[in-house]
Amino acid sequence: MKINVTKVKKSRVNEVDMKNLNFGEVFSDHMLIIDYIDGKWQTPQILPYGDICFPPSICAIHYGQVIFEGLKAFYTRDGKINIFRPQKYHERMNRSARRLCIPEMDYDLFFNSMVELLKLDQTWVPHQKGYSLYIRPFIFATDSYIGVRVSKNYRFMIILSPVAAYYKEGLNPVRLITESEYVRAAKGGLGGAKTPANYAASLLPGNEAHKKGFTQVLWLDAAEHKYIEEVGTMNICFVINNEIVTPPLDGTILEGTTRDSVLRIAREAGIKVNERRITIDEVFAAAQNGSLNEVFGTGTAAVISPVGEIQHLDKLIKINDGKIGALSQKFYDEVTAVQYGEKPDKYGWIVTL
Numbered sequence: 001m002k003i004n005v006t007k008v009k010k011s012r013v014n015e016v017d018m019k020n021l022n023f024g025e026v027f028s029d030h031m032l033i034i035d036y037i038d039g040k041w042q043t044p045q046i047l048p049y050g051d052i053c054f055p056p057s058i059c060a061i062h063y064g065q066v067i068f069e070g071l072k073a074f075y076t077r078d079g080k081i082n083i084f085r086p087q088k089y090h091e092r093m094n095r096s097a098r099r100l101c102i103p104e105m106d107y108d109l110f111f112n113s114m115v116e117l118l119k120l121d122q123t124w125v126p127h128q129k130g131y132s133l134y135i136r137p138f139i140f141a142t143d144s145y146i147g148v149r150v151s152k153n154y155r156f157m158i159i160l161s162p163v164a165a166y167y168k169e170g171l172n173p174v175r176l177i178t179e180s181e182y183v184r185a186a187k188g189g190l191g192g193a194k195t196p197a198n199y200a201a202s203l204l205p206g207n208e209a210h211k212k213g214f215t216q217v218l219w220l221d222a223a224e225h226k227y228i229e230e231v232g233t234m235n236i237c238f239v240i241n242n243e244i245v246t247p248p249l250d251g252t253i254l255e256g257t258t259r260d261s262v263l264r265i266a267r268e269a270g271i272k273v274n275e276r277r278i279t280i281d282e283v284f285a286a287a288q289n290g291s292l293n294e295v296f297g298t299g300t301a302a303v304i305s306p307v308g309e310i311q312h313l314d315k316l317i318k319i320n321d322g323k324i325g326a327l328s329q330k331f332y333d334e335v336t337a338v339q340y341g342e343k344p345d346k347y348g349w350i351v352t353l
C-alpha cells in the first residue's frame with residue numbers, strides 16, 4: 001500500500017506523564033489522513049499531529065454528516081502490541097457510514113493505514129496493565145456548501161490517545177438515573193450509528209443528571225418511556241436470576257463490540273443470555289423481590305462498568321449493595337486477559353502488530 005509519511009522532528013512522548021493520564025487529553029506524535037475526492041479514497045498520509053484547516057462552510061459543521069469509532073491497542077506482557085477486534089469496529093464504521101450517506105472504506109485500507117500509524121507511534125502505547133492506546137477513527141463531510149445535500153467529498157482521520165485504566169481505584173460502581181422527558185434515539189433514527197448527533201442529544205439531560213448527583217442517564221425508549229435502551233456511551237446488561245438480560249439490537253441502540261464480546265464469553269461459559277426488551281418496571285420489581293443480582297454497562301473505554309444504583313422517578317434501587325458483582329468482575333477479567341495477551345485468544349479477537 002502506498003502511503004505518504006511526514007515524521008515529526010522530535011517525539012513528544014517523553015514530555016508526557018504516562019502514569020497520570022486523563023481520558024482523551026493527550027494525543028500521539030502523528031495522525032492519519034485519507035481524503036475522499038472524485039469518488040474514491042486517495043493515498044493515505046501520515047502527518048505530525050496538529051491543526052487541520054477547512055473553510056467555515058464545510059457541511060460537517062452545518063449538518064452533522066460525521067461518524068466516528070473508538071477501539072484500543074494494548075501493550076502485552078511479552079512486549080507486543082495487540083489491537084482488539086479491528087474487523088468488528090470496521091464493520092460498524094461502514095454501517096454508520098451507510099446510515100449517514102458517507103462512503104464506505106475497505107477493511108484493507110482502514111487496517112493497513114491504521115497499522116502504519118500505530119507502528120510509527122508505538123512508543124505511545126502505555127505499558128501498565130489497564131492502560132491502553134485509544135484509537136479514534138472518524139469521517140466528516142468536507143464539501144464547502146451550506147445547502148442541505150449529501151457531501152461529495154470527505155476526510156477520514158485517525159488520532160491516537162494514550163489512556164489510563166478507566167477506574168483508578170478498581171471497578172467503581174456508577175449511579176444511573178432514567179430520563180422521562182428527553183430521548184436519545186427513536187426507532188428509525190440514528191441510534192444504531194456511531195455519530196456525534198446522538199451525543200449532542202444527550203448533553204443537556206446528561207448535565208441535569210450530573211446536577212442531581214448521578215454519573216449518567218439510563219435511556220428509555222422514545223415511544224413509551226418504558227423499555228430500557230442503553231447508557232449512551234455503553235450498552236447495559238441486567239443479571240436476573242443468574243440470567244443475563246440485555247436490550248436487543250433493533251436500531252435504537254448502538255451495537256457495542258464490548259457487548260458482543262461479553263455475551264460471547266457468557267454463552268461459552270454456559271451462562272444464559274436473553275436479548276429481549278426489558279422495562280424499567282421489571283428491573284425495579286426484580287430488585288424488590290431479590291432476583292436482580294447485578295447490573296453492568298459494557299463499552300470500549302471502561303470494558304465493564306458496574307452499576308451501583310438506579311433512580312427512576314421517585315424510586316431508587318441499590319444493586320448488590322453498591323459493590324461489583326461476581327459476573328461483572330469475571331467479564332472484566334476475561335476480556336482484559338485476552339486484550340493484554342495473558343490468555344489465549346480463542347475467539348480470534350486479537351491482531352498483534
Ligand SMILES: *Cc1c(COP(=O)(O)O)cnc(C)c1O
Nearest residue numbers: 232233234254256257258299300
Ligand atoms: C461506542 C458506544 C457504545 C459502546 O460500544 P463499544 O463498541 O463496546 O465501545 C455504546 N453506546 C453508544 C451510543 C456508543 O457510541
